[in-house]
């Protein structure tokens with residue numbers, strides 16, 4: 001186990017031998033708690049008689065944006081480079097209990113302190129820093145709601161707040177956040193992956209008691225509170241930013257959450273070697289800011305992550321495992337967790353994913369997250385997304401492999417591994433294209449897309465999956481009330497998978513497709529699965545460019561609209577290939593495994609009996 005320097009922790013891992021037993025259907029992922037805000041913030045402005053019309057826009061704006069420093073001038077009304085905040089009157093305008101900003105947790109007056117290095121000049125500014133009863137210059141009405149911090153015309157969503165720092169005995173506190181960068185050009189705002197950078201907001205309150213009330217309110221909203229000693233108590237040489245955290249003052253003691261402890265499994269080869277830079281450069285600072293205690297383990301070989309996940313002592317990482325890399329490392333960790341002696345324990349541990357691979361399709365499609373910073377924020381905020389797991393059997397030595405995104409058999413992508421280094425994220429395209437050129441005998445007349453999915457989830461439109469998110473505080477098992485839940489039955493924190501009701505599968509519907517013509521039968525056979533009555537197969541006789549079109553459309557999620565694509569939802573499917581041109585391997589979440597014959601892919605083998 002190769003460890004890279006990080007935040008220290010206590011216990012060592014204990015190894016356990018584990019044997020695959022059965023598939024479990026749901027895993028929990030740390031996910032964007034409130035999702036990303038495309039048009040994110042709705043600010044219920046107080047009614048003042050100036051309102052016109054049903055909706056309008058308030059122009060609020062980040063200005064100087066000094067990254068990483070205190071006293072940052074972030075949102076300043078009426079300045080250049082606009083950050084638009086929608087106000088929807090009649091929905092939330094003027095109503096402080098608006099759903100759009102949640103409920104009010106605390107309110108009062110706050111003044112944004114824009115000076116840099118206030119702590120360094122503590123002595124000179126002692127009166128202002130400590131002074132009770134000093135007038136709060138520039139103070140504005142402010143409130144902390146269950147969804148955002150609002151001061152004046154400015155709104156900072158809680159989902160973008162990493163932590164709050166408070167120096168004992170002072171009347172100011174600092175909010176550390178990673179808001180979306182709104183200084184970029186207009187056209188860049190439409191990109192799917194928002195650019196974020198750190199901004200610190202130092203707020204002055206009228207008294208130190210008031211500051212503690214504010215900080216406590218943040219703690220109640222599950223924000224990590226970084227309690228620091230009074231600047232004069234610590235060594236004068238020590239910069240404020242280097243002060244060691246102290247125990248919270250008595251007023252905050254029971255409100256502050258404990259620092260989460262997690263294991264980070266980092267594949268240094270992912271994304272052609274960029275994962276280390278991504279983690280240590282972009283992501284680790286966020287975790288440190290949020291008080292995380294991390295043990296970072298760099299994988300040394302393929303299969304290392306699986307071994308780690310199957311044997312790690314969860315008491316050393318009770319808050320979860322963070323995978324840094326691509327789909328391969330996530331799949332390894334998943335398989336490691338599901339092959340533990342105690343599978344219930346295996347699925348109870350949340351997995352966080354920092355996308356640092358070349359493709360990252362899992363985190364993109366399941367969580368709707370594309371960039372590492374948003375992914376880290378999601379982990380910090382502690383949301384969980386429950387997702388289905390499928391199990392594929394039919395491998396040598398009776399092994400079962402688990403996956404979450406896709407399994408593909410025989411066709412196309414077996415070249416992709418060879419092309420990984422050379423073509424990176426384009427390897428699937430290049431490999432697929434070359435393979436297509438090499439297999440003129442494959443022709444597609446009709447294509448059957450088999451989706452393994454729960455009946456409830458099947459009612460959900462695919463793009464909404466990223467909203468299928470809940471926020472869970474593992475310690476208190478507090479459920480977020482405001483967040484949208486679709487068909488997701490419930491958290492799986494420390495229990496068996498829970499369902500609103502037992503899954504009810506549709507009556508088995510046999511599917512009849514036109515069979516292959518006799519002369520081409522050797523190329524592809526179909527196999528009826530008696531368990532589900534489904535029928536799977538490719539059929540020859542038409543033109544092969546349909547394969548290309550299908551796969552191109554697949555990339556953009558439009559393949560189901562093709563007239564020659566049939567679509568069926570099943571819980572289990574058995575596929576048997578025939579013909580000398582088929583490849584005897586199966587890809588699961590992008591990883592290839594050698595096959596032993598027919599494949600059975602099941603969402604939940606135990607319920608298929």
Ligand SMILES: Nc1ncnc2c1ncn2[C@@H]1O[C@H](COP(=O)(O)OP(=O)(O)OP(=O)(O)O)[C@@H](O)[C@H]1O
Pocket residue numbers: 267268269270271272299300301302303304324325326327328329330332356357358359360361420590591
């Ligand atoms: N230290 C290592 N050296 C070589 N291979 C490794 C190492 N650690 C993990 N692997 C293997 O590397 C493979 C690819 O890893 P991963 O998926 O994380 O990155 P990627 O291929 O760049 O991303 P993506 O799968 O999203 O395209 C995995 O199958 C994993 O088993």
